[in-house]
Amino acid sequence: MVVKETPCFLLNFLEALKGGIFSLPPIDTTLNCLRRKSRKIKTISNKSQFKIQQMAFMLLAVTLFFVLAGIFVLIFKFSDLKDAATEISEKNALLLVTRLANSPEFSCGEVFDYAGIACIDSDKVMALKQSQKEYGDFWGVLNIEIRKILSNKTDECTIKNYPDCGFIKIKRSDEIGDFISNFVILCRKNGFEGEVYDKCEISRLMVSYKPI
Amino acid sequence: MQENKGYLQISFAWLFAIIVGAVILFIAIFFSSKLIKTEQEEISLKTGKEFGILLNPLETGFESLKSNSIIMPIESRIYNKCNLDGVFGRQRIQISQKNFGKWTETDLDVGFSNKYLFSENVVEGKKYFLFSKPLNFPFKVTDLIIVTSSEKKYCFQNAPEEIANEISRINQENLYVENCSKRNANVVICFEGESGCNINVDYEDGIVKKGSDTIYFEGDALMYAAIFSDKNIYECQLKRIMKRIKTLSTIYIDKANFVSMIGCNTNLNSDLLVLINLADNLKSSSELNSIKLIADDIDEKNKEAICKLW
Numbered sequence: 411m412v413v414k415e416t417p418c419f420l421l422n423f424l425e426a427l428k429g430g431i432f433s434l435p436p437i438d439t440t441l442n443c444l445r446r447k448s449r450k451i452k453t454i455s456n457k458s459q460f461k462i463q464q465m466a467f468m469l470l471a472v473t474l475f476f477v478l479a480g481i482f483v484l485i486f487k488f489s490d491l492k493d494a495a496t497e498i499s500e501k502n503a504l505l506l507v508t509r510l511a512n513s514p515e516f517s518c519g520e521v522f523d524y525a526g527i528a529c530i531d532s533d534k535v536m537a538l539k540q541s542q543k544e545y546g547d548f549w550g551v552l553n554i555e556i557r558k559i560l561s562n563k564t565d566e567c568t569i570k571n572y573p574d575c576g577f578i579k580i581k582r583s584d585e586i587g588d589f590i591s592n593f594v595i596l597c598r599k600n601g602f603e604g605e606v607y608d609k610c611e612i613s614r615l616m617v618s619y620k621p622i
Numbered sequence: 623m624q625e626n627k628g629y630l631q632i633s634f635a636w637l638f639a640i641i642v643g644a645v646i647l648f649i650a651i652f653f654s655s656k657l658i659k660t661e662q663e664e665i666s667l668k669t670g671k672e673f674g675i676l677l678n679p680l681e682t683g684f685e686s687l688k689s690n691s692i693i694m695p696i697e698s699r700i701y702n703k704c705n706l707d708g709v710f711g712r713q714r715i716q717i718s719q720k721n722f723g724k725w726t727e728t729d730l731d732v733g734f735s736n737k738y739l740f741s742e743n744v745v746e747g748k749k750y751f752l753f754s755k756p757l758n759f760p761f762k763v764t765d766l767i768i769v770t771s772s773e774k775k776y777c778f779q780n781a782p783e784e785i786a787n788e789i790s791r792i793n794q795e796n797l798y799v800e801n802c803s804k805r806n807a808n809v810v811i812c813f814e815g816e817s818g819c820n821i822n823v824d825y826e827d828g829i830v831k832k833g834s835d836t837i838y839f840e841g842d843a844l845m846y847a848a849i850f851s852d853k854n855i856y857e858c859q860l861k862r863i864m865k866r867i868k869t870l871s872t873i874y875i876d877k878a879n880f881v882s883m884i885g886c887n888t889n890l891n892s893d894l895l896v897l898i899n900l901a902d903n904l905k906s907s908s909e910l911n912s913i914k915l916i917a918d919d920i921d922e923k924n925k926e927a928i929c930k931l932w
Contacts, residue, residue: 498668533881548710599881
């Protein structure tokens with residue numbers, strides 16, 4: 411409820427009218443009025459401060475609510491984005507592992523008598539291993555390796571031990587990632603007593619992607 | 623006479639609430655619009671990446687041609703961009719989708735080093751047809767992927783028999799052979815210098831003429847690429863292909879050294895070095911013929927070798 415009060419200057423004016431235009435109101439009337447006014451200002455000031463405090467708290471609460479809601483939405487969105495990125499990487503690795511043997515860097519072409527769709531030229535892959543740096547992120551996967559299934563060798567193929575080795579690492583990454591594999595035939599030219607023949611082994615082409 | 627003065631009495635609380643409310647609403651609208659834009663960019667990127675990944679099954683083995691189609695959830699635009707940065711250059715794909723009648727604007731694109739897309743600079747539509755054809759130069763270099771929209775119809779007039787048969791085999795809804803006047807095709811491709819055609823192909827000399835543009839090709843794969851793509855895309859992708867030829871030649875030289883250790887000499891290293899040099903210096907498709915000559919020569923030598931390199 412708003413209590414309306416006569417202002418001091420009006421009171422002084424009325425007092426002046428009562429005593430004539432040039433007579434001043436008694437000093438005690440003016441002082442009393444000012445005292446009352448001072449008390450009222452103090453009450454209003456306290457009330458306003460309380461209201462401002464209330465509003466500040468409210469504002470803080472509203473801001474906090476929006477910040478929390480925003481964080482929640484962002485977390486939800488980013489987790490969704492991460493899932494989507496992982497799904498895309500997995501899909502890429504899956505589709506790549508089935509078609510990689512046909513790419514020119516791996517495929518047997520017409521080199522061997524065996525001409526199949528999943529045939530990998532071992533000699534070419536060893537040469538590709540030398541160009542690892544140039545290929546970098548060419549296939550968009552972390553690691554690419556070919557493991558001979560029926561070989562008792564476990565060491566990595568290098569120029570020194572090739573072809574008596576267990577696996578060829580074509581693309582190397584510090585991270586291991588999740589592997590997806592496909593069966594392939596790994597063929598190479600082999601020499602025996604001056605004769606050159608084709609040697610093919612069942613192997614596993616393994617491709618790893620980075621789960622995010 | 624009593625004077626009535628009307629005034630609006632707004633308390634501090636109301637004024638404060640209105641100002642704060644307006645600020646909160648402004649921030650909410652600002653962030654919502656930002657979020658929507660980010661969402662649209664995310665969808666464009668995701669679609670671009672998925673589009674690129676879906677091209678993996680188009681890698682050919684012993685097939686001479688492979689085809690596929692992709693249907694987008696909404697009307698889209700595929701921006702085909704090519705750049706020559708790095709060892710192999712990059713195939714960049716940018717996707718813009720139609721939202722409430724407006725195309726989403728994005729500067730973000732996805733890149734692939736192992737893909738070669740041939741199309742117009744912008745392909746618009748909901749359904750896209752893709753077909754891939756292996757490029758042998760002299761060894762298999764890559765699969766050229768041709769992208770067209772279902773909204774654009776192409777008709778091949780008087781095409782050589784093998785081309786006509788191949789087009790029929792692709793069985794693509796937007797590709798026709800013969801009777802072009804009845805087909806209501808957007809683009810008519812002529813092979814015998816007829817007038818009134820959008821594209822003229824000189825199959826013997828390896829020349830494709832599109833308006834004022836002249837593009838040179840060698841082999842059927844590059845002919846399709848020249849027909850269906852804009853000149854700038856074709857020339858850029860051709861340079862990328864040359865970069866791949868260069869790297870593959872190096873691999874074959876290393877392989878030749880490997881097989882020579884078991885007594886299999888191929889004697890192709892010097893020719894491959896010439897090929898590397900020519901591929902490295904290709905300026906435009908008009909110089910393709912000289913590379914093709916050496917490539918054919920290398921191919922002959924490889925076929926005769928005891929240990930073939932490819």
